[in-house]
Amino acid sequence: MMRVDRSFLVMALIFALLLAAPFVLPLVEQTYLLSLLIKAMLLAIAAISLDLLVGHGGMVSLGHAAFVAIGAYAAAIGLESGIENILALLVLAVLVSGLFALVTGALALRTSGVYFLMITLAFGQMAYFTLTSLAPYGGDDGLTLWSMATLFGSDVVQNGGQLYLVILLTLLASWWGVHRLSNARFGRVLRAARDNPGRTEIMGFSIFRYRLTAYVIAGMIAAVSGLLTMQHAEFVSPAMAAWQRSGDLLVIVVLGGLGTRNGALLGALFLVLVEEVLGSIFHEWRLLYGPLLVLMALHAKGGLSDLLFPAHGPETTDATRANGEQI
Amino acid sequence: MSLTLFLIQCLNGLQYGTLLFLIAAGLTLVFGVMGFINLAHGVQYMVGAYLVFAFQQLTGSFVAAVILSMAAALLLGLLLEHFVFRHLYGRDHLAQVLATFGIIIFLNELAKILFGPGTLTIEPPEFLAGSVQLTEQLRYPVYRFVTILAGLIVAVLLYITVTRTRVGMLIRAGATTPDMVSALGINVQKLFMIVFGVGAMLAGFAGVIAAPIFAIEPGMGDNILIIAFVVIIIGGVGSIRGAFLGALMVGLFDTVGRTLLIEGLEVVFPPSVSNQVGPALASMLVYILMAAVLVVRPQGLLPAKGAA
Numbered sequence: 001m002m003r004v005d006r007s008f009l010v011m012a013l014i015f016a017l018l019l020a021a022p023f024v025l026p027l028v029e030q031t032y033l034l035s036l037l038i039k040a041m042l043l044a045i046a047a048i049s050l051d052l053l054v055g056h057g058g059m060v061s062l063g064h065a066a067f068v069a070i071g072a073y074a075a076a077i078g079l080e081s082g083i084e085n086i087l088a089l090l091v092l093a094v095l096v097s098g099l100f101a102l103v104t105g106a107l108a109l110r111t112s113g114v115y116f117l118m119i120t121l122a123f124g125q126m127a128y129f130t131l132t133s134l135a136p137y138g139g140d141d142g143l144t145l146w147s148m149a150t151l152f153g154s155d156v157v158q159n160g161g162q163l164y165l166v167i168l169l170t171l172l173a174s175w176w177g178v179h180r181l182s183n184a185r186f187g188r189v190l191r192a193a194r195d196n197p198g199r200t201e202i203m204g205f206s207i208f209r210y211r212l213t214a215y216v217i218a219g220m221i222a223a224v225s226g227l228l229t230m231q232h233a234e235f236v237s238p239a240m241a242a243w244q245r246s247g248d249l250l251v252i253v254v255l256g257g258l259g260t261r262n263g264a265l266l267g268a269l270f271l272v273l274v275e276e277v278l279g280s281i282f283h284e285w286r287l288l289y290g291p292l293l294v295l296m297a298l299h300a301k302g303g304l305s306d307l308l309f310p311a312h313g314p315e316t317t318d319a320t321r322a323n324g325e326q327i
Numbered sequence: 328m329s330l331t332l333f334l335i336q337c338l339n340g341l342q343y344g345t346l347l348f349l350i351a352a353g354l355t356l357v358f359g360v361m362g363f364i365n366l367a368h369g370v371q372y373m374v375g376a377y378l379v380f381a382f383q384q385l386t387g388s389f390v391a392a393v394i395l396s397m398a399a400a401l402l403l404g405l406l407l408e409h410f411v412f413r414h415l416y417g418r419d420h421l422a423q424v425l426a427t428f429g430i431i432i433f434l435n436e437l438a439k440i441l442f443g444p445g446t447l448t449i450e451p452p453e454f455l456a457g458s459v460q461l462t463e464q465l466r467y468p469v470y471r472f473v474t475i476l477a478g479l480i481v482a483v484l485l486y487i488t489v490t491r492t493r494v495g496m497l498i499r500a501g502a503t504t505p506d507m508v509s510a511l512g513i514n515v516q517k518l519f520m521i522v523f524g525v526g527a528m529l530a531g532f533a534g535v536i537a538a539p540i541f542a543i544e545p546g547m548g549d550n551i552l553i554i555a556f557v558v559i560i561i562g563g564v565g566s567i568r569g570a571f572l573g574a575l576m577v578g579l580f581d582t583v584g585r586t587l588l589i590e591g592l593e594v595v596f597p598p599s600v601s602n603q604v605g606p607a608l609a610s611m612l613v614y615i616l617m618a619a620v621l622v623v624r625p626q627g628l629l630p631a632k633g634a635a
Contacts, residue, residue, distance in 0.1 A: 054421070060420060060421055060424065062424065107618050107621045107622065108621075110621055110622075110625040111621070111625050111626075113420070114358070114364050114420050114564075115560065115564065115625075117364065117420065117424070118556040118557075118559065118560055119560060119617070119621070121553055121556060122553060122556055122557050122560065122614055122617055123614060125550070125553045125614070126610075126611050126614035129610035129611070130607050130610060130611055132610070133606040133607040133609075133610050134607065135602075135603065135606070136603065243549065243553065244549075247424075247428045250421075250424065250425070250428075251425060251428065254421055254422075254425050258421075284436055284439075284440055286432050286433065286435070286436035287433060287436050287437065287440070289429075289432055289433075290429040290430060290431070290432035290433025290434075290436065291429060291433055292429065293425055293426065293428060293429025293432070294411055294425075294426045294429040294430060294433075296425065296429075297415065297422045297423070297425035297426035297429065298411070298414055298415070298422075298426065
């Protein structure tokens with residue numbers, strides 16, 4: 001029991017720090033850090049959903065940013081057409097993204113392994129090019145939004161209101177949701193299908209259905225991240241769907257630690273930190289970031305979560321085995 | 328659409344298709360033989376284009392630049408194989424994706440620093456500069472014909488090598504049962520190095536011949552990499568014939584299909600609708616083709632049956 005509690009402690013610590021940040025940082029005049037934290041939290045929401053696929057399901061998707069962008073665009077287009085309530089926009093974003101996930105997932109899951117990766121990458125790119133050709137909604141340049149969504153007329157979900165706390169609560173909810181889902185029978189079947197698809201199929205589970213459900217759920221959570229990103233940036237652009245963003249999400253999940261409770265969270269904070277620190281040292285920080293990824297791939301196999309908090313709970317051992325070749 | 332435009336689009340599609348084949352061939356061989364997913368394959372195409380630009384500035388001769396660039400592309404491929412990829416063959420695909428993603432970020436940034444973020448262009452060499460009169464209204468640049476021809480020659484050479492030579496036999500055997508090949512006393516590591524080097528050189532060659540046609544810019548390899556994946560999915564992983572068929576299909580679909588689709592929509596719908604829907608649908612066309620192939624034959628049209 002002690003071991004399981006530890007990952008909860010890490011999580012509680014991170015959330016306590018994130019909760020304290022908006023009260024402490026203005027006192028020391030570091031409000032810029034708040035926008036960095038928002039960026040990290042938005043990335044973390046999307047990465048948590050991706051971890052459900054990659055870590056638990058063994059489905060390496062390289063097109064996850066498309067769901068973020070589709071969620072953001074669905075909300076932005078809804079906003080432009082006069083829907084102002086954020087709950088209505090939430091439903092819209094989640095439905096559109098979920099539908100896209102259902103169709104592309106059903107096609108991509110006809111194959112497995114590295115095919116799956118290529119196909120998700122290709123569909124992500126399709127989403128990107130489709131968004132760039134949406135001329136009425138800004139095309140290549142993206143769409144600047146002049147009025148933002150409200151919660152029944154209140155500005156609590158806007159930058160002027162309590163958007164930071166809303167994002168933090170959403171992050172907590174996604175963390176909790178995916179954690180519950182992965183501990184439930186659903187998550188166990190997903191991991192069983194990852195480790196031994198043949199046996200799972202024989203036990204009477206339809207792997208395809210479980211995987212597709214996971215794919216749709218992940219797409220929907222990513223869409224929420226997209227909606228909040230729109231609300232924070234007050235702007236949407238096709239660049240949100242660029243395949244490099246999908247790569248970043250995958251980097252976050254892998255660096256953080258696959259299938260671990262806090263991996264996506266740690267990975268997102270780490271990525272934003274690295275970008276910021278390297279970027280402040282010199283402008284061409286990607287020259288260091290690229291080789292850093294190569295070194296991480298070659299040497300750090302367990303991810304940050306394993307490096308910082310080497311717990312040996314049941315989930316971490318799963319994660320080290322997650323490196324199989326099944327989808 | 329006039330017949331002239333149709334012919335031009337067909338030739339452009341053929342030219343784009345042969346270019347895609349050069350990239351997809353290396354990618355599919357490396358994946359088929361080593362089970363290695365190389366995202367950095369596209370960036371090697373970009374490197375080829377920059378190399379030919381740099382060498383032409385240095386030597387002033389296109390031919391010399393082509394030869395030097397191919398040698399340099401081969402060298403880069405072998406260096407990458409030696410220092411990075413070799414250590415990742417036995418690892419899972421995620422580690423390979425992470426490492427090759429890092430290489431893409433590095434090389435794209437390096438290109439931006441060395442050559443600037445803007446686009447560069449080079450002229451085709453003097454002796455290939457003209458154009459050929461095909462019909463009364465149709466002239467087509469000699470250089471584009473030469474690239475089509477070069478792509479076809481490489482395709483034939485590659486096919487003969489894989490199906491008719493000893494190295495090709497080893498490649499096919501290595502793709503199916505690497506352990507057995509190794510047990511028979513074949514140096515699999517060396518075989519992998521050769522395949523990787525040739526793959527890198529093919530991608531570099533594609534970049535070299537594309538340089539005078541398309542603009543040279545950082546990140547130019549990323550989009551073409553994804554299209555090369557589409558080609559492989561359509562053709563079937565590990566298969567040279569599949570890559571060739573897929574590349575031509577994608578090339579023609581993307582050029583001819585795009586024009587036909589937009590013109591077709593203009594006939595059916597009023598301009599207000601077709602102007603909005605047309606471009607969006609046209610950019611999805613290649614992926615719709617991929618989706619259709621996945622529905623009918625998830626393993627691709629011409630999958631490798633142990634043979635490439």
